[in-house]
Amino acid sequence: xxxxxxxxxxxxxxxxxxxxxxxxxxxxxxxxxxxxxxxxxxxxxxxxxxxxxxxxxxxxxxxxxxxxxxxxxxxxxxxxxxxxxxxxxxxxxxxxxxxxxxxxxxxxxxxxxxxxxxxxxxxxxxxxxxxxxxxxxxxxxxxxxxxxxxxxxxxxxxxxxxxxxxxxxxxxxxxxxxxxxxxxxxxxxxxxxxxxxxxxxxxxxxxxxxxxxxxxxxxxxxxxxxxxxxxxxxxxxxxxxxxxxxxxxxxxxxxxxxxxxxxxxxxxxxxxxxxxxxxxxxxxxxxxxxxxxxxxxxxxxxxxxxxxxxxxxxxxxxxxxxxxxxxxxxxxxxxxxxxxxxxxxxxxxxxxxxxxxxxxxxxxxxxxxxxxxxxxxxxxxxxxxxxxxxxxxxxxxxxxxxxxxxxxxxxxxxxxxxxxxxxxxxxxxxxxxxxxxxxxxxxxxxxxxxxxxxxxxxxxxxxxxxxxxxxx
Amino acid sequence: xxxxxxxxxxxxxxxxxxxxxxxxxxxxxxxxxxxxxxxxxxxxxxxxxxxxxxxxxxxxxxxxxxxxxxxxxxxxxxxxxxxxxxxxxxxxxxxxxxxxxxxxxxxxxxxxxxxxxxxxxxxxxxxxxxxxxxxxxxxxxxxxxxxxxxxxxxxxxxxxxxxxxxxxxxxxxxxxxxxxxxxxxxxxxxxxxxxxxxxxxxxxxxxxxxxxxxxxxxxxxxxxxxxxxxxxxxxxxxxxxxxxxxxxxxxxxxxxxxxxxxx
Numbered sequence: 001x002x003x004x005x006x007x008x009x010x011x012x013x014x015x016x017x018x019x020x021x022x023x024x025x026x027x028x029x030x031x032x033x034x035x036x037x038x039x040x041x042x043x044x045x046x047x048x049x050x051x052x053x054x055x056x057x058x059x060x061x062x063x064x065x066x067x068x069x070x071x072x073x074x075x076x077x078x079x080x081x082x083x084x085x086x087x088x089x090x091x092x093x094x095x096x097x098x099x100x101x102x103x104x105x106x107x108x109x110x111x112x113x114x115x116x117x118x119x120x121x122x123x124x125x126x127x128x129x130x131x132x133x134x135x136x137x138x139x140x141x142x143x144x145x146x147x148x149x150x151x152x153x154x155x156x157x158x159x160x161x162x163x164x165x166x167x168x169x170x171x172x173x174x175x176x177x178x179x180x181x182x183x184x185x186x187x188x189x190x191x192x193x194x195x196x197x198x199x200x201x202x203x204x205x206x207x208x209x210x211x212x213x214x215x216x217x218x219x220x221x222x223x224x225x226x227x228x229x230x231x232x233x234x235x236x237x238x239x240x241x242x243x244x245x246x247x248x249x250x251x252x253x254x255x256x257x258x259x260x261x262x263x264x265x266x267x268x269x270x271x272x273x274x275x276x277x278x279x280x281x282x283x284x285x286x287x288x289x290x291x292x293x294x295x296x297x298x299x300x301x302x303x304x305x306x307x308x309x310x311x312x313x314x315x316x317x318x319x320x321x322x323x324x325x326x327x328x329x330x331x332x333x334x335x336x337x338x339x340x341x342x343x344x345x346x347x348x349x350x351x352x353x354x355x356x357x358x359x360x361x362x363x364x365x366x367x368x369x370x371x372x373x374x375x376x377x378x379x380x381x382x383x384x385x386x387x388x389x390x391x392x393x394x395x396x397x398x399x400x401x402x403x404x405x406x407x408x409x410x411x412x413x414x415x416x417x418x419x420x421x422x423x424x425x426x427x428x429x430x431x432x433x434x435x436x437x438x439x440x441x442x443x444x445x446x447x448x449x450x451x452x453x454x455x456x457x458x459x460x461x462x463x464x465x466x467x468x469x470x471x472x
Numbered sequence: 473x474x475x476x477x478x479x480x481x482x483x484x485x486x487x488x489x490x491x492x493x494x495x496x497x498x499x500x501x502x503x504x505x506x507x508x509x510x511x512x513x514x515x516x517x518x519x520x521x522x523x524x525x526x527x528x529x530x531x532x533x534x535x536x537x538x539x540x541x542x543x544x545x546x547x548x549x550x551x552x553x554x555x556x557x558x559x560x561x562x563x564x565x566x567x568x569x570x571x572x573x574x575x576x577x578x579x580x581x582x583x584x585x586x587x588x589x590x591x592x593x594x595x596x597x598x599x600x601x602x603x604x605x606x607x608x609x610x611x612x613x614x615x616x617x618x619x620x621x622x623x624x625x626x627x628x629x630x631x632x633x634x635x636x637x638x639x640x641x642x643x644x645x646x647x648x649x650x651x652x653x654x655x656x657x658x659x660x661x662x663x664x665x666x667x668x669x670x671x672x673x674x675x676x677x678x679x680x681x682x683x684x685x686x687x688x689x690x691x692x693x694x695x696x697x698x699x700x701x702x703x704x705x706x707x708x709x710x711x712x713x714x715x716x717x718x719x720x721x722x723x724x725x726x727x728x729x730x731x732x733x734x735x
Contacts, residue, residue: 062564062567063564064564064565096723096724096726096727096732097724097726097732097735101735152726154731161591163590163591163592166592189589189590189591190589192591201731203726203729203731209730272576272577272578275576275580275582275597275598276576276582276595278595326594326595327595328582328595328596328597328598329597330597330598330599331597331598331599331600332597332599333594333595333596333597333600365597366597366599366600367597367599367600367602367603371603371604373600373603404604404607406529406531406607406706406708407529407531407537407604407606407607407608407708408531408535408537408607433537435537436537436538436563437563437564437565439565469565471563471564471565471567472564
């Protein structure tokens, strides 16, 4: 599960910044879909031709067909989608570590719930403007990369996902990839979006591993919809500003330039401590994948004394320094992550830039008699204050219980409680293997807490989801 | 002159016949349970094994699921340095999942699982070793026990010698043993020197029964081809069929690494 604070804080109201920022606006969905389809088609076509070119090449094609239906406590369908995903993977050469492997995956979804309700018109609500509803039809390109094996090193180039960190509930070191947070309480591993990068992994002697990633082009996370965002109120503008309305959102993404290349390195050590320990240190330099929203006043060209409000989504330049570990101690596995994020506003004086923050998680897990598996984790987050304000501190706990009575059935329940405001959520789920490769899932999320609390604000989003997937 | 008749050979033959009638119809080579287990451990075993496994998990209701795997092992039965790696190849929803058990630098073993959905290699704690191996009737402990080192964990007593001869041996866990089972009962034909049936007892109850119903001779080794594990209380059964053995082929050390596990 992920319980992203940034996701919801992306909608926070910020005071008016000085001037309008230059920045690119995302291409239309139709153009993106065409490009993605072309890319998928090209890679799959090349991959399918590859076996005929050389006997040393093998190739497998698989995929997943899935459907999902979700309804919230108000009786509205939150999702009603059918998806098709294709995955091709192959390798060049033979042996335990062939010369190279390649993988490409992509798919398409149609969500009927996304087009329900009144359509058309210009959004007048700030939330709808900042967080527009998704298109019913979407096409996506997932991981698509090639890996070459060079002795103890492997170099992967293409769209990839990187999973850094040891803990689950809070993943402060999961900073390389953007996430699809349209359902912000989904499993983090389900929300991670592939992004273009070069990745070098080296297995050094003495149990030391080195992992280096270079991400040339920034891609942001997909934000939760308006129903997950706190109310946004525009700043009070003086009458003489002559505000006549809202302009479309300016998505001020970092440009594709050498100065904006993101970089990360992680060193992992296999230690003979307790009954086995892995420990890692991580450094990342790049951008926060979640934006900070701000509003600027922009003069209307050629009309004196008249302005419009320009919402701006900007992405903070960050550096992250972190540590994580997992240890086996008797019948327990103990995990912990800690990360300190440095922004470019150490004094908290620029409201359009986020502040330094510390996030840490520590937990333990073990098997229980009867085949149950219990996990408990405690999280701590502290965000440095803006000048003259108090720091934001949050403490929460997560308890998860998984039970697998047989090969077909898996029952899980997770309970998150935020001690800062007394809110939280309970998330039961059940999956059942109907046949080889066919799985039905039932899951729900119940939010609780007072109005205005972190999770209590989402009580109207309590929901139940049912799905079936066929993997082939 | 007429040569005197010698009755000595006839007496010897008669004595042998009487002796044969007086003793059981077989001759056992081993007098104690420990001798049998030592003989099993002393049998030549391939240094490395690569094989494909088909695991069929059948619930008490009769419905079944099938998993296909590839297994790599280095180090023979009873070898303290035995390494083992298993990767799932089918069906698609579990493809890429894997399990690895390797000898730890400080002694003992370290176990890891890899789930593609999480994209992380995770350590398996000692308490987890009795959990079901990917939903089957085998536990992680059972799987590693097929190749791992259990010497010193049990004391063996010969309970019975059946026709064949076939030895029935009781193994009782020693204090501090790295096993979740308190008692095992082996059935071991002397001809095979391979357990064809193992009863697992936990909390005084018969918990599971494993039977080996098929073997194959390859390169001078006797290898099990069909292993069946039944969980008594649940009524479920898991069958592992082994095939496509490659014995004593060179397996590089870096196969038994997290890197290969997640590949």
